[in-house]
Amino acid sequence: MKNHFFATFMLVSASLLFLNACSKNDSSSGVNSRLSIYLTDAPAPYDAVYIDIRDIQVNASADAATGSGWQSLPILRPGVYNLLSFRNGLDTLLASKEIPAGKISQIRLILGANNSVVIKGTAYPLETPSAQQSGLKLNIHADLVADIEYRLWLDFDASRSIVTTGSNKYILKPVIRTYTAATSGTIKGIALPLLHVRGVFVIQNTDTVAAAIPDVLTGAYVIAGLNTGIYNVAIAGDGILKDTTVAAVSVKTGEVSNVGIITLK
Incomplete structure (x- = not known):
């Protein structure tokens, strides 16, 4: 009887230890915060504005100028987005990832080369400066609280982001406003x-x-x-x-x- 009780006690104890270890290893409670980034758009007098979004990076470093602290938030659907599909309160989720709680100073939007604007049914390529393709930096200075989702919107002003140089030549110079539901x-x-x-x-x-x-x-x-x-x-x-x-x-x-x-x- 004693041997049976001892064996049962040891089995339950081992199970509790195993579950406790799993909880410590698998749970992010008190450590991480989820950062979710959405795309929305201001109005523009075009038929369509297609933007090639490849990656979003976030900088949690106190000194963003050093280049350290950048990490990628993989895009859920990398590729071309029509900005004009996300007007009047519509948006789309670009990326969502758990990252260490704390301060973040900047995000960086990485664009591809497949950008275009459609005007009166005709598509024109949007020339994208190499600096924009390597990363458009946006200052946000946010405090991410552990176990709380932080939602950030990128309001892409399509009208002000497209510059014409004549002869049907258009250049993409993104103008983006950021905001959160918690502060607006x-x-x-x-x-x-x-x-x-x-x-x-x-x-x-x-x-x-x-x-x-x-x-x-x-x-x-x-x-x-x-x-x-x-x-x-x-x-x-x-x-x-x-x-x-x-x-x-x-x-x-x-x-x-x-x-x-x-x-x-």
Whole structure:
């Protein structure tokens, strides 16, 4: 009886030790944070803007200038993305990976050479400077907390990112704004009539900080990544109908401010 009890005790003890060891080895609790990076887009007057995204790297070094501390966040689907597919609050997940919790100072977007813009049905190659292909650096300075997912959006301004030099020659010089849901708010609404609205612009003081082109079927728009504050929302008409401005729209972190339906007259 004693031998049977001793054997059972030893088996249970060994099992507990094994499970405890597995827990320590497999769990990232208290050590890692998940960094997820999404792609979204500001409006642009093109049929399509195709960007070849190959890699995203993050720098956790306190001194990013040294070149140390860079690590890759593998792209879930490396290749060409049409930026205009991700307007009015739409986005796509580019990369998501657990990395050590702590401070990150920069991310670096690695582009390929297969970039193009489509204008009135015709595709033109986007010349990409070698510096952009080797890595477009974006300062973010974020604190990643253990066991908490940190979501970062890359708002690719397609309109300002394409430079024309004449003779149907276009150069890609990316202009990208970054924001997180934890530090920003959102404005949404509906702008009508559909055929007479050129765009929606979010203005603070005299600066246009963000813009959107309403959905062609519904007139709905969503503008995310706004700092807490007071903004004017300007709906631009086509000249036949006049512009309209909604004044003093309050934006708060983590909240959506709905300005409702605005109909130009």
